[in-house]
Amino acid sequence: MTVRRLTAAGAAALVLALGATACGSDGGSGTGSGTTNSGATAPATASAGVPKASGSITVFAAASLKETFTDLGKKFEAANPGAKVTFNFGGSSALATSINSGAPADVFAAASPATMKTVTDAGGAAGEPKTFVRNTLAIAVPKGNPKHLTGLADLAAPGVKVALCAKEVPCGAAALTALKAANVQLTPVTLEQDVKGALTKVELGEVDASLVYRTDVRADAGKIDGVDFPEAAKAVNDYPIAALAKAPNKDGAAAFVAYIQSPEAQQVLTAAGFQAP
Structure with missing residues (x-):
């Protein structure tokens, strides 16, 4: 699966779509547009077209993303002082199994479409996963x-x-x-x-x-x-990312997914050797 890198407007559109899906889920823990997970009012979007976020955001990510996502997590927190990103790195198949078993997570970044499909087939993704990088x-x-x-x-x-x-x-x-x-x-x-x-x-x-x-x-x-x-x-692997349907912090999940597709995050990823989708 190949997708073009999102522009700022495209990232914002993606987040709005994910937010709409999240608000219609049965998770019950999300808040409406313009509010944080704790209920506090927050700006609708950041200057770069990526929404602001607050609260704890748990990201399940493929082990090969450890170095880049750790770096990007710090950058995301710096741009969102009220947010705290926690990562769970591991084999994508094991992470997918954990998500389907009910492990609390907001975002899933997998190292292959097949492992992401395990989650989407179970109804675990809030919206269509997006390929954000490739790897060889x-x-x-x-x-x-x-x-x-x-x-x-x-x-x-x-x-x-x-x-x-x-x-x-x-x-x-x-x-x-x-x-x-x-x-x-x-x-x-x-x-x-x-x-x-x-x-x-x-x-x-x-x-x-x-x-x-x-x-x-x-x-x-x-x-x-x-x-x-x-x-x-x-044997090139596409890496898809998705906010999760049962994300405890739906707004934070949507914001992080949009950030990973932003030009700033893409620059970090390609500098580390990943290929643009």
């Missing part, structure tokens, strides 16, 4: 690349220990797609539940390589090296 894979190796790995075929060589994400996790599904495109079969020594787990195995020297996102390689460049491979183009 790279081979993470220890500093200096001691095994001299140059591509996916090298991962199947005798004596090479590889970590992959589990197939239910977006990074695992993408890895299987890339390996199939390269006609490479291998048996990983471990299957991790999120991309950070696979990366940590390389950091600790427990494996010779893992398939992770290029953004994770960049974020961890001080500890590991990365190897690009052409088949990564066959």
Whole structure:
């Protein structure tokens, strides 16, 4: 799924639509337009077309978003002094299961449309999810690349220990797609539940390589090296985001979703190696 980056007017329209959906839900915890979650009056929109927010906002986000979303959360709070953003980072599939099981959350940012669909199929999203970035894979190796790995075929060589994400996790599904495109079969020594787990195995020297996102390689460049491979183009992941239907802070959820699609947030994300949608 491909969407254009929202303009300020487009972001405002999106928020109005999400707010209308939220007000019609059975959650009962949202407030009308122009009020915060605590009932205090707030400006309808910020100068950049993103609504102001207050109160606690809980964001469930894919592990690969940890560095950028942590940064963006601080920027969002600075622009909204009454808001406090709390993150729960993890494997998208596990986060989706938690949301469907009733875990209190305001926003879900997934690493694949398939995991987001788990939530939307259960009626958990307030409005249509929007793709805000894309990501591709790279081979993470220890500093200096001691095994001299140059591509996916090298991962199947005798004596090479590889970590992959589990197939239910977006990074695992993408890895299987890339390996199939390269006609490479291998048996990983471990299957991790999120991309950070696979990366940590390389950091600790427990494996010779893992398939992770290029953004994770960049974020961890001080500890590991990365190897690009052409088949990564066959396994590009779209990242959708949505406010949740049962969000305790519906106005805050809509504001955060709009902010992530704003030019300021997009600049941070692309600087970290994510691709614009």
